[in-house]
Amino acid sequence: MGKRLTCDVVVVGAGMAGAACALYAARAGLDVTLVDRGPVAGGTTGAGEGNLLVSDKEPGPELDLALLSARLWTDLADEFGASIEYEAKGGVVVADTADALTALTGFAAGQRAAGVEAVALAPDRLAELEPHLAPGMAGGVLYPQDAQVMPALAAARLVRSSGARLLAGHTVTGVLRGPGGAVAGVRTDRGDLHAPAVVNAAGTWGGELAALAGVHLPVLPRRGFVLVTEPLPRLVRHKVYAADYVADVASDSAALQTSPVVEGTAAGPVLIGASRERVGFDRSFSLPVARALAAGATRLFPFLEHVRALRGYLGFRPYLPDHLPAIGPDPRAPGLFHACGHEGAGIGLATGTGHALARVLTGLAPEIDLTPFRPERFEKPEEAVTG
Numbered sequence: 001m002g003k004r005l006t007c008d009v010v011v012v013g014a015g016m017a018g019a020a021c022a023l024y025a026a027r028a029g030l031d032v033t034l035v036d037r038g039p040v041a042g043g044t045t046g047a048g049e050g051n052l053l054v055s056d057k058e059p060g061p062e063l064d065l066a067l068l069s070a071r072l073w074t075d076l077a078d079e080f081g082a083s084i085e086y087e088a089k090g091g092v093v094v095a096d097t098a099d100a101l102t103a104l105t106g107f108a109a110g111q112r113a114a115g116v117e118a119v120a121l122a123p124d125r126l127a128e129l130e131p132h133l134a135p136g137m138a139g140g141v142l143y144p145q146d147a148q149v150m151p152a153l154a155a156a157r158l159v160r161s162s163g164a165r166l167l168a169g170h171t172v173t174g175v176l177r178g179p180g181g182a183v184a185g186v187r188t189d190r191g192d193l194h195a196p197a198v199v200n201a202a203g204t205w206g207g208e209l210a211a212l213a214g215v216h217l218p219v220l221p222r223r224g225f226v227l228v229t230e231p232l233p234r235l236v237r238h239k240v241y242a243a244d245y246v247a248d249v250a251s252d253s254a255a256l257q258t259s260p261v262v263e264g265t266a267a268g269p270v271l272i273g274a275s276r277e278r279v280g281f282d283r284s285f286s287l288p289v290a291r292a293l294a295a296g297a298t299r300l301f302p303f304l305e306h307v308r309a310l311r312g313y314l315g316f317r318p319y320l321p322d323h324l325p326a327i328g329p330d331p332r333a334p335g336l337f338h339a340c341g342h343e344g345a346g347i348g349l350a351t352g353t354g355h356a357l358a359r360v361l362t363g364l365a366p367e368i369d370l371t372p373f374r375p376e377r378f379e380k381p382e383e384a385v386t387g
Contacts, residue, residue, distance in 0.1 A: 007031040007165065009197040009361060010186050012172050012209055014038075015045035016151060016347050017339045018201035019158035020354030025199075028358040032164035033193055035186070037171040040159050041152040044203045044346060047315025049226060049263065049271050050151040051239065052348040055091040055143035056246050058107065059114040061372035062324055066345070067115055068368055069352035070145050076351065077147075080161075084154040085266045091146030091239040092121070092129060093246075094137050094300070101138040104243045108141045117144045132235055132303050146239055148263070151347050167193075172202075175213040175336070183213065183335030197361055199337045204281075204318040206326070206340030210375075213333045217326055218378050219341050221316035223282065225275045225289050227297075227309045231268030239263040240300060245274060254278035256289065260296030262304070269310070272297040274344075281316060317344045320378070327353050327373035328360060337361070338375040 009025055011018045014036035022034045036042065052073050057063040077086035095101035108118040119142040126133060126140050159166060167188070174187035175198060185194040200217075202209040207219035241261040256277040263271050275289050290312055298305045320326065320341035330336040337360070339353050356366035 006194045007033045008195060009033070009199060010035060010193050010195045011164070011199040011201055012036070012186065013201035013203055013340070014040045014155070014159060014166065014168065015043050015201065015203050016041070016155045016158075016350040017203070017342065017353055018199070019155040019162070020350040021199050021201050021339050021357050022164040022354075023158045023162040024354040024358035025361055026162040026164055028362045030358070030361060032162060033167060033195070034159060034162075034164045035167040035170045035172060035188060035193065037169065039168050040166070041155040044315050044317060045151045045155050047226075047313055048151045048344075048347050049273065050085075050149045050154070050347055052147040052149065053091060053239070053345065054111070054116050054145045055093055055141075057111075057345075058246075059110050061369070062345070062349075063111065063114055063116070064368050065349050065352045068355070069349050070147070072351035072355055073147065073149070073348070076158075080157055084157050085150035086147060086154075087149075087266050088147045089238050089264075091143040091241070092126070092140055093143070093241055093243055094126065094133065094140040095243045096137055098138050100243050104141055105139075107246070118142070119144070130237060130240060132301050133240065134300055134302055148239065148265070149347065150266070154347075172209060172212070175209075175333070177333075181334065183333055197335050197337060199339055199357060201339040203340055203346070204316045206318055206338065210338070213330075213336050215330055215332045215336070215375070216379060217338065217341070217375055218321060220278060220319045221281055222319040222343060223275075223277050223279050223314055223316055224273065224344065225286065225293060225312055225314045227272040227290060227293050227312045229270040229272065229304070230308045230310055232264065232270050232307065233268045234264060235303070236262055236264035236270050236301065241274070242296070242300065258289065258292040258296060260293075260300050262297050262300050270304070270307075272304075272309070276317075278319065283314065285312070285314070318346070319343050324373055325349065325353065326375035327356060328370040328375065330375045332376055332379065
């Protein structure tokens, strides 16, 4: 058994959500231990594109969290500079038909009323912003608040800046409970970590960690692929996606769905997505998915037909049935807090999540209402009866 450590809070999961929880909890004066069975950003975060988006969220609690998170990311970008490859490049959503444009502009109007910057684009303005975009688009919307970071770099920088005690390669095997059932820390394969608070930031494994504490959280993995091209500096200037991407994100279907998403990066390569399917943790490469992504991308940017895709990779988004993350204290296990289930938005929503949890952990009210994110909303009937 390894050395027993005592701290104020144990954060389980060193992806972006866990890194942000560690950062803001430490800055609130708490002694933090961050534990992960793998390296920093070794799961969903390391397989992400680093998107910080408001454009794909309808008015409601997730958009409120996204707007808070965007402000916090801007502050971190000012603090950390180029070390996280933050790029405030904006997003462009395009519509290829009049009907699609009508739906898109109506969606944007609702977002605008909720505080989002959304600028309608006529076809000629679209061509100015993205000269290589396919001709004949009906119009689009520019979202200046959309941004991007290099996710692995950003997560590592947040962890380093937090000063949290990092225990990589430590697998959590149990949740310790004290008198009355209150959480008292976690058991790992290298020893026990004692703390009055445990944060579940375990991403796609968040349901498994919750189960170790005796509570139900139905997190499922939703697989997605990304293609990476050869370096093409600034040929794609924004994150560009088709209007049907928003509907795919909100879908409950387990079947494969693809919608074209194309974005340049600070390093030069273009990232091509997006696909979604619930196939468990199957890591098999799917040639049909890769072909569908390539076809969708070339419809948006025809020049990509002659560009080499150097590699493809996949990741698993932590999916919850109502498409909202679980954030906040779990009354079924006092001392357990959740910060997981962000699906494909975890990079962008991590800062707001971590900031809100830090305030709750220190007895302060968070800046946004966490009621819609309460983890017990998924409780089974027997849990409601037996506690």
